[in-house]
Amino acid sequence: MKGDGVGDNEYSLFYSLKELESNKFVHFTGFITYLCEQFNDESMARSDLLIKLVQSGSSGDRHLFKKTVQAIIAEEKGKHHHQLASKLEDVIIDNQPKPYINGNGSVNGSKNLQVEKLLHKSNPKFALKDLYLEQEISTAVSEFVQEQFRSDFLRSHGLEPRHRILLTGVPGNGKTSLAEAIANELMIPFYRVRYDGIITSYLGETASRLSKLLEFVSQEHCVLFFDEFDAIGKERGDTHETGEIKRLVNSLLLQMDELPSYVVVIAATNHPELLDKAVWRRFQIKIELGKPSEKAIQQVVQDFEKRFPKKFGIAPVQFAKKLTGRSYSEIIDFLLDIQRKYVLSLPEGNLKAIAQSQLKSVK
Numbered sequence: 458m459k460g461d462g463v464g465d466n467e468y469s470l471f472y473s474l475k476e477l478e479s480n481k482f483v484h485f486t487g488f489i490t491y492l493c494e495q496f497n498d499e500s501m502a503r504s505d506l507l508i509k510l511v512q513s514g515s516s517g518d519r520h521l522f523k524k525t526v527q528a529i530i531a532e533e534k535g536k537h538h539h540q541l542a543s544k545l546e547d548v549i550i551d552n553q554p555k556p557y558i559n560g561n562g563s564v565n566g567s568k569n570l571q572v573e574k575l576l577h578k579s580n581p582k583f584a585l586k587d588l589y590l591e592q593e594i595s596t597a598v599s600e601f602v603q604e605q606f607r608s609d610f611l612r613s614h615g616l617e618p619r620h621r622i623l624l625t626g627v628p629g630n631g632k633t634s635l636a637e638a639i640a641n642e643l644m645i646p647f648y649r650v651r652y653d654g655i656i657t658s659y660l661g662e663t664a665s666r667l668s669k670l671l672e673f674v675s676q677e678h679c680v681l682f683f684d685e686f687d688a689i690g691k692e693r694g695d696t697h698e699t700g701e702i703k704r705l706v707n708s709l710l711l712q713m714d715e716l717p718s719y720v721v722v723i724a725a726t727n728h729p730e731l732l733d734k735a736v737w738r739r740f741q742i743k744i745e746l747g748k749p750s751e752k753a754i755q756q757v758v759q760d761f762e763k764r765f766p767k768k769f770g771i772a773p774v775q776f777a778k779k780l781t782g783r784s785y786s787e788i789i790d791f792l793l794d795i796q797r798k799y800v801l802s803l804p805e806g807n808l809k810a811i812a813q814s815q816l817k818s819v820k
């Protein structure tokens with residue numbers, strides 16, 4: 458295409474989806490004809506996906522829409538159309554309907570210039586399927602996602618979806634990744650609170666910045682992520698100021714209670730013991746992300762082997778025995794390190810020998 462390196466077919470599909478999202482196509486039969494014109498015989502294999510796409514667009518079923526676009530993305534990735542896949546991922550997150558914008562403008566609007574200092578917005582690429590989660594956690598997350606997706610239905614029965622999640626657990630086991638994956642799954646923007654932009658030496662100013670931030674996010678269906686949530690209360694040492702900070706945190710909690718249920722608040726902490734009961738109570742879902750079990754480590758090793766042209770040549774259980782007690786992050790880094798060493802030692806490289814030597818060095 459047209460300047461950005463995407464092929465013609467990719468270009469057509471990309472813009473077709475964009476147009477569907479912006480509801481330019483009112484006549485769906487016309488839309489189908491239009492799409493069919495864009496594709497050659499090979500790409501017609503996705504006609505079932507196109508039909509689902511149109512069904513979801515016409516019925517307003519965002520869940521089906523997302524699943525279908527995800528299937529198209531997976532198909533395009535399989536064909537190594539990575540640019541198109543990545544653009545489609547951006548489109549489904551960027552073009553979320555924003556029914557709640559109340560005229561104050563977007564992040565780029567002049568009124569919200571300051572907001573950029575308080576929040577960091579990103580389009581998360583981490584998907585739920587990329588994460589290792591215990592069955593129980595997986596189920597809890599799926600239920601949560603369903604509640605958010607079907608919030609209108611819940612509201613029609615006088616119920617609100619849950620929208621406050623607390624993630625706990627030692628570093629490197631997926632708190633941040635899960636928060637991102639939830640935003641990705643819901644296809645909504647991910648805002649990470651920037652404490653450096655919020656916390657000033659003037660508590661009054663800090664409080665007003667927090668209010669501004671919460672007012673801003675309440676205009677949009679989004680995830681608001683407080684990483685290292687305990688840090689808010691630990692910023693200052695002396696008792697007078699600690700009291701002030703406590704008040705500030707209390708006021709934040711009260712304001713969090715007021716947030717509409719389409720603002721998904723996710724807080725993460727490695728130190729749940731530092732959070733008092735009032736804070737715990739605020740969160741409707743609490744998830745502890747623990748270190749991987751031996752079985753889970755074996756699964757990670759097997760998945761690495763599937764994605765790499767060569768197997769380690771050592772039974773996954775041997776890795777599991779040596780690496781138990783490590784975080785997912787450490788285990789992933791460990792395996793990547795072996796694969797990197799092997800590639801750099803090619804053509805002579807011996808993957809099994811490298812893996813054995815790396816395992817030996819684990820204390």
Ligand SMILES: Nc1ncnc2c1ncn2[C@@H]1O[C@H](COP(=O)(O)OP(=O)(O)OP(=O)(O)O)[C@@H](O)[C@H]1O
Pocket residue numbers: 587588589590626627628629630631632633634635727785786787789
């Ligand atoms: N459960 C998991 N499944 C898959 N990958 C994981 C998992 N947990 C961690 N990782 C990998 O480790 C990296 C670090 O994880 P992440 O930042 O989510 O951990 P965290 O719990 O937020 O850690 P911290 O407490 O240091 O902020 C991720 O980028 C990901 O590659």
Ligand SMILES: [Mg+2]
Pocket residue numbers: 632633634684725
């Ligand atoms: Mg983190």
